[in-house]
Amino acid sequence: MLLxxxxxxxxxQTDDGIVKAVDGVNFSVEKGKTLGIVGESGSxxxxxxxxxxxxxxxxxxxxxxxxxxNGENLLTAGSRRLREIRxxxxxxxxxxxxxxxxxxxxxxxxxxxAVQLHQDVSKKSARARSVELLKAVxxxxxxxxxxxxxxxxxxxxxxxxxxxxxxxxxxxxxIADEPTTALDVTTQAQIVNLMKNLQEExxxxxxxxxHDLGVVAETADDVLVMYAAQVAEQxxxxxxxxxxxxxxxxxxxxxxxxxxxxxxxxxxxPGQPPSLLRPPSGCRFHPRCPYVFEKCKTVDPPLVGISxxxxxxxxxxxxxxxxxxxxxxxxxxxxxxxx
Amino acid sequence: MLxxxxxxxxxxxVLFFVVTLVTYVIFFLVPxxxxxxxxxxxxxxxQRARAIHYLGLDRxxxxxxxxxxxxxxxxxxxxxxxxxxxxxxQGDLGRxxxxxxxxxxxxxxxxxxTASLVFGGVIMWLLIALPVGxxxxxxxxxxLDRASMTFVLIGISAHPVWIGLxxxxxxxxxxxxxxxxxxxxxxxxxxxxxxxxxxAYHMFLPWLTYAILFAALYVRMIRANxxxxxxxxxxxxxxxxxxxxxxVLRSHVLRNALLPVVTMLGMDIGIGLGGAIFTETIYNLPxxxxxxxxxxxxxxxxxxxGVVVFATFAIIIFNLLIDLLYAWIDPRIRLS
Numbered sequence: 001m002l003l004x005x006x007x008x009x010x011x012x013q014t015d016d017g018i019v020k021a022v023d024g025v026n027f028s029v030e031k032g033k034t035l036g037i038v039g040e041s042g043s044x045x046x047x048x049x050x051x052x053x054x055x056x057x058x059x060x061x062x063x064x065x066x067x068x069x070n071g072e073n074l075l076t077a078g079s080r081r082l083r084e085i086r087x088x089x090x091x092x093x094x095x096x097x098x099x100x101x102x103x104x105x106x107x108x109x110x111x112x113x114a115v116q117l118h119q120d121v122s123k124k125s126a127r128a129r130s131v132e133l134l135k136a137v138x139x140x141x142x143x144x145x146x147x148x149x150x151x152x153x154x155x156x157x158x159x160x161x162x163x164x165x166x167x168x169x170x171x172x173x174x175i176a177d178e179p180t181t182a183l184d185v186t187t188q189a190q191i192v193n194l195m196k197n198l199q200e201e202x203x204x205x206x207x208x209x210x211h212d213l214g215v216v217a218e219t220a221d222d223v224l225v226m227y228a229a230q231v232a233e234q235x236x237x238x239x240x241x242x243x244x245x246x247x248x249x250x251x252x253x254x255x256x257x258x259x260x261x262x263x264x265x266x267x268x269x270p271g272q273p274p275s276l277l278r279p280p281s282g283c284r285f286h287p288r289c290p291y292v293f294e295k296c297k298t299v300d301p302p303l304v305g306i307s308x309x310x311x312x313x314x315x316x317x318x319x320x321x322x323x324x325x326x327x328x329x330x331x332x333x334x335x336x337x338x339x
Numbered sequence: 340m341l342x343x344x345x346x347x348x349x350x351x352x353v354l355f356f357v358v359t360l361v362t363y364v365i366f367f368l369v370p371x372x373x374x375x376x377x378x379x380x381x382x383x384x385x386q387r388a389r390a391i392h393y394l395g396l397d398r399x400x401x402x403x404x405x406x407x408x409x410x411x412x413x414x415x416x417x418x419x420x421x422x423x424x425x426x427x428x429q430g431d432l433g434r435x436x437x438x439x440x441x442x443x444x445x446x447x448x449x450x451x452x453t454a455s456l457v458f459g460g461v462i463m464w465l466l467i468a469l470p471v472g473x474x475x476x477x478x479x480x481x482x483l484d485r486a487s488m489t490f491v492l493i494g495i496s497a498h499p500v501w502i503g504l505x506x507x508x509x510x511x512x513x514x515x516x517x518x519x520x521x522x523x524x525x526x527x528x529x530x531x532x533x534x535x536x537x538x539a540y541h542m543f544l545p546w547l548t549y550a551i552l553f554a555a556l557y558v559r560m561i562r563a564n565x566x567x568x569x570x571x572x573x574x575x576x577x578x579x580x581x582x583x584x585x586x587v588l589r590s591h592v593l594r595n596a597l598l599p600v601v602t603m604l605g606m607d608i609g610i611g612l613g614g615a616i617f618t619e620t621i622y623n624l625p626x627x628x629x630x631x632x633x634x635x636x637x638x639x640x641x642x643x644x645g646v647v648v649f650a651t652f653a654i655i656i657f658n659l660l661i662d663l664l665y666a667w668i669d670p671r672i673r674l675s
Binding site: 083091149 | 575578581591
C-alpha cells in the first residue's frame with residue numbers, strides 16, 4: 001500500500017471554539033491507482049490532503065491519527081524529512097492555476113526550482129528536464145515558453161504547467177486538489193485526459209479532490225464521499241455509481257445537471273452543510289436527509305461494509321432493502337433521462 | 340519602450356511649466372517690500388524705482404515669467420572641436436534679488452546637503468522598516484509585533500519638528516552623544532570639520548528625525564504586504580514543492596511583498612523633499628529647505644524659483660527612474 005490513512009483528525013482552534021475539519025478519516029491508495037474524494041465545499045477534502053502534506057499552519061492546529069506513506073508516518077515526520085518528501089515523492093497541484101504560480105518568476109524558473117530542490121543537478125539539465133515535462137503536458141514550443149511568465153499563459157496552460165511542475169521529480173503520489181474547478185469546460189476535459197494519460201506514462205498514484213462527479217467517473221478507481229469532515233461512503237467507482245448506498249451520495253448524483261432533459265430548476269440537496277464547530281448529533285447528515293428516522297438523530301452510524309460486499313463501505317442506518325430500492329429508483333431516472 | 344520614454348518626458352515638460360507658472364503667479368500676488376530691501380533702508384523714492392526697474396519687477400507677470408523661462412531653456416549650442424553638435428538649455432536661474440549671487444551657485448552648494456539628508460534618511464528608514472516589518476509579519480501578535488505597532492503609532496502621530504527638538508535636546512544637549520547642529524562636508528576636510536566620519540556623525544540625528552515618520556509608515560505597509568503574501572496560493576505551491584522556509588520567504592514572499600514598496604519609495608522621496616525643510620531648520624543644515632525658507636522670508640523670487648525648478652526636476656527624474664526600475668523587477672508591467 002502506497003498511502004494508508006488511519007483515523008486522521010485535524011482540528012483547528014479558533015476564537016469560537018474547536019473546528020473539527022477532519023474527524024476520523026480512513027482510506028488507502030494503492031500504487032498507480034486513483035482515489036477520488038468528493039464532497040461539498042467545507043467537507044474536509046482539501047484539509048485532509050493538506051494535513052497529509054504537512055501544509056496546514058502549525059499554529060492552532062491539532063492533528064492525530066496516522067498517514068503512512070510507504071510505511072512512514074508523515075504526521076510525525078520532522079519538517080526536514082517532510083520537505084524531502086514534498087515535491088519529490090508526493091506532489092500536489094491546486095485548484096486555481098491563476099494564483100498558484102508565482103507571478104514574478106518565469107515558468108521555467110519555477111520548474112527548475114522544483115527540480116533543483118530535490119536533485120543535485122546542473123541548471124542546464126534541470127532545464128532540459130523541465131522542457132521535457134512541459135512537452136509531455138502538451139505545451140507547444142515548450143523550450144521558448146519556458147521563459148514566459150504565468151500571466152502570459154492561459155488558464156489551461158497554467159494548469160498544465162502546474163502538472164508539469166508536480167511531475168518533474170516523478171512522484172509516487174500526485175494530489176490534485178480540484179484541478180479542473182477554475183477552468184472552463186473544454187479545458188477541464190483536456191486536463192482530465194492529460195492526467196489519465198500521464199498516469200499511464202509515469203505510473204503515479206493520484207488522489208483527485210473534486211466536487212465534480214464527472215471527473216471522478218472519468219479518472220478514479222475508488223471513491224471516497226466525504227460529508228461534514230467524515231467519510232459517508234467509500235467504494236470502487238463502478239459500485240458507487242451503480243449501487244450508491246448513502247442518501248448523501250444519492251443527493252449528489254441526483255443533483256447532477258442534465259444536458260438531455262429540459263428542467264426549470266436543478267435538483268439540490270435541501271439545507272446547508274453543517275457547521276464543523278458544532279456538528280449535528282448522531283448522523284451528521286440527518287438534518288438534511290429525507291429518510292431520517294429517530295435513531296439517526298442520536299447514534300452516529302459507523303462506516304461498515306455492506307453485507308454482500310465488504311469493499312463497499314457506507315455510514316447510514318437505513319436498511320439495505322430500502323437503500324437498494326432507492327438506489328435503483330435513482331438510477332432508473334438517470335437512465336431514463338440518459339436514453 | 341522608446342515611445343514610453345518620449346511620452347513621459349513630454350508629460351514631465353508640461354508638468355514642469357505648470358509648477359513653475361503656479362509658483363510665479365502665487366509669488367507675484369504676495370505683498371512685498373522688495374524695493375527697500377534691494378535699494379537699502381535709507382534710499383530715495385527714485386532709487387527704489389530704479390531698483391525695481393533694474394530687477395524687471397515693473398513689468399507684467401507674463402513678461403517676467405517669459406524672461407525667466409527663456410533664460411532657463413534658451414538653447415545653447417555645444418561645440419565639439421569648434422563644430423556645434425547639439426544644443427542644451429542654458430539653465431540660467433538668474434541672480435538673487437537680495438544677495439546678488441547667481442542662484443545656481445546657491446543651489447549647487449545647498450543641494451548636496453539636502454541630498455545627504457534625503458538619501459541617508461531613506462537608507463535609515465529602510466534599515467528600520469524592512470527588518471521590523473518583516474519580523475512582525477512573521478510573528479503576528481508577538482511582543483515584537485506589538486512593540487513595533489506602538490512605534491508605528493507614535494511615529495505617525497508625532498510631528499518631525501517635535502521629534503527633532505526632542506532628539507536634539509536628549510541626545511544632543513543632555514547626553515551629548517551627537518552634535519546638535521551644523522553640517523560637515525563629506526569631501527572637504529579643509530574646514531573646521533569634514534570627511535565621511537564627521538559628516539555621518541553630524542547627520543545621524545537629522546537622519547533619524549527624518550526617517551521616523553516614514554519608517555513608521557513603511558513598517559506598517561511592509562508588515563501588511565508580507566502577511567498578505569504569506570497567504571498567497573503560490574507560497575503554498577512553493578512549500579508543496581519542498582522549498583525550505585527561508586527560500587519560501589526570500590524568493591516567493593518578499594519578492595512579491597516588496598514590489599509596492601519600490602513604487603511608494605519613488606513617491607515618498609518627493610514628499611520627503613518637503614519634509615527636509617523641517618529637519619534642516621532644526622539642525623541648522625544649509626540645505627535647499629533652509630535656502631527656500633529664508634528666500635520666502637526675503638521675498639527673493641529667483642531663489643524660490645530656483646529651488647522649485649530643481650526640486651521639480653529631481654522628483655520627475657526620480658519617478659521616471661522608479662517606474663523603469665519597477666518595470667524591470669515586475670514582469671507583469673510593460674512600458675507602453
